[in-house]
Structure formats: structure tokens, C-alpha cells
Amino acid sequence: MAIIEMKNLWKEYGDQVVLERLNARVEEGEFVTVVGASGCGKTTFLKLLLGTEQPSRGEMLLDGAPLPAEPDESRGIVFQRYSVLSHLTALQNVMLGGELQNSRWLGHCVGKTRKALQKEARAMLDSVGLGQAMDKYPHELSGGMQQRLALAQALIKKPRILLLDEPFGALDPGIRADMHQLVLSLWKSQKLTVFMITHDINEGFYLGTRLWVFDKPRLDPQAPGAYGARITYDLPVGNCEKNTLTRINRSVGNTSRAINDTL
Numbered sequence: 001m002a003i004i005e006m007k008n009l010w011k012e013y014g015d016q017v018v019l020e021r022l023n024a025r026v027e028e029g030e031f032v033t034v035v036g037a038s039g040c041g042k043t044t045f046l047k048l049l050l051g052t053e054q055p056s057r058g059e060m061l062l063d064g065a066p067l068p069a070e071p072d073e074s075r076g077i078v079f080q081r082y083s084v085l086s087h088l089t090a091l092q093n094v095m096l097g098g099e100l101q102n103s104r105w106l107g108h109c110v111g112k113t114r115k116a117l118q119k120e121a122r123a124m125l126d127s128v129g130l131g132q133a134m135d136k137y138p139h140e141l142s143g144g145m146q147q148r149l150a151l152a153q154a155l156i157k158k159p160r161i162l163l164l165d166e167p168f169g170a171l172d173p174g175i176r177a178d179m180h181q182l183v184l185s186l187w188k189s190q191k192l193t194v195f196m197i198t199h200d201i202n203e204g205f206y207l208g209t210r211l212w213v214f215d216k217p218r219l220d221p222q223a224p225g226a227y228g229a230r231i232t233y234d235l236p237v238g239n240c241e242k243n244t245l246t247r248i249n250r251s252v253g254n255t256s257r258a259i260n261d262t263l
């Protein structure tokens with residue numbers, strides 16, 4: 001059974017259709033990278049997967065049942081920035097999810113529960129390469145280290161699905177390459193199913209096992225919100241013809257320009 005399945009999924013905000021007629025099945029363990037014109041609904045799609053937004057029509061299924069209407073520990077998310085809390089140390093940031101889960105009213109744990117949580121958080125920080133920076137605050141960490149911390153925070157609750165919204169967009173190329181290796185190794189070791197948005201189609205091809213292009217096949221300049229984006233390409237990576245990349249770049253570029261012209 002597919003871990004995620006979309007059946008005729010639509011998302012509208014008032015008169016604006018953002019996503020329309022999405023149909024796809026994703027098996028456990030796939031790494032889906034998502035590219036598309038700016039503003040065409042990629043983050044909205046991740047929010048539907050996370051459960052902070054609900055479909056306007058159609059279904060989003062998790063293990064064949066409607067996806068829970070609120071975020072839970074089955075899905076973890078990392079944004080491009082601001083995923084971590086500035087007033088907590090790296091260790092406290094990673095422990096936070098567990099503390100809130102175990103002690104909803106107090107907001108922090110004590111005794112054995114706290115010790116166990118601390119041990120788990122330390123191991124998670126070690127696994128993302130932050131073993132030496134546990135007591136530092138986010139502003140004392142580099143951009144790459146902050147994203148490592150955000151990954152540790154997202155993974156501490158052992159999600160089956162990891163959602164990444166341009167997590168490396170703000171990083172320098174060298175640091176990005178390190179982060180690619182980290183994400184690939186976490187994906188394999190933790191047997192994750194990953195959905196990752198990127199603006200960089202080469203990154204999408206390099207990291208993913210499957211690449212989705214979100215694009216608007218129909219665009220009315222007089223009514224920019226009339227039509228939504230669809231999955232216009234669904235490519236098993238490593239198995240597509242030579243000119244596909246050029247074609248995707250061209251069509252996404254055209255949509256970007258058209259969306260910007262209508263703003």
C-alpha cells in the first residue's frame with residue numbers, strides 16, 4: 001500500500017485555485033523532489049502533507065486513511081529558515097518536542113524521563129554532526145549548522161515522512177554539498193519517505209528517486225487565480241531522456257514570468 005496517495009486533490013483559497021486535480025501514489029522509502037515556478041503552490045502542498053492545511057476537494061491519504069487533520073509525529077518538517085527557537089540551546093531545541101509530548105501542561109520533563117530524552121537528543125545531535133555544539137544558541141551557529149539542528153529537531157520524534165521546504169536554499173554551495181550527503185545518509189539510515197522542495201532542478205535530480213514538476217498548464221492573464229498547478233512531470237530519476245531538463249526549465253520559467261506579470 002502507498003504511504004501517501006492523492007486522489008483528485010484540490011486546494012483553493014477563496015477564488016484562487018492553487019492546486020488542482022493532483023493524483024499520485026508514493027511508496028514508503030521514496031525520495032520525491034518537487035520543483036516549480038515561484039508561487040505555484042509547492043509550500044501549500046507540503047502544508048497539506050503536514051496537516052496544517054486541508055484539501056478543498058479530493059483526498060490526501062496516509063496508509064490508505066485520510067491524513068490526520070493536524071500535524072503529528074508521523075511527519076517532520078524543515079523550512080528554509082526559522083525552524084528553531086532562538087532562546088533555546090541546540091540541545092534544548094531538540095528536546096522540546098519530546099518535552100511537550102511527555103509533559104503537555106508543564107512543558108518540561110523531570111527525572112528519568114528527562115534523562116532519557118536528553119540521551120536521545122544528544123545522540124540525534126551527534127548523528128547530524130552537532131556533537132560539539134549542543135550548548136550553543138542558534139545565533140552562535142552557522143547557517144549550515146542551524147539547518148542540521150532543524151533536521152535533528154524534525155527527526156527526534158522518528159517521523160516516517162520528512163518534509164523539506166528548500167532547506168538548503170540559503171546555504172553556500174560547499175555547505176550545501178555536505179548537507180546533501182547528510183540528508184541522503186539520514187534518509188537511508190532512518191528509512192524515511194522524503195518530500196523536498198527545491199528551486200534547483202539539478203539538486204532535485206541529484207537527491208531524488210523521483211522528481212515532480214508543479215506547473216500551471218492553463219494560465220489566464222485576466223484571471224490569474226482561475227487555474228491551479230498540477231504535477232506536469234512525474235519522473236523516475238535516472239530514467240529520463242536528455243532534453244527533459246531543458247524542457248522543464250523552459251516551461252517553469254515561462255510560468256514564473258507569467259505569474260509575475262499578473263501580480
Ligand SMILES: Nc1ncnc2c1ncn2[C@@H]1O[C@H](COP(=O)(O)OP(=O)(O)OP(=O)(O)O)[C@@H](O)[C@H]1O
Binds near residue numbers: 036041
Ligand atoms: N493562507 C493563505 N491564504 C491565501 N492565499 C495563500 C495562502 N497560502 C498561500 N497562498 C497563495 O497560494 C499561492 C501558492 O503559494 P505557495 O507558498 O504554496 O507557493 P510556492 O510554490 O511555495 O512559492 P515559492 O516557490 O515562491 O516559495 C500563492 O499565490 C500564495 O499567495
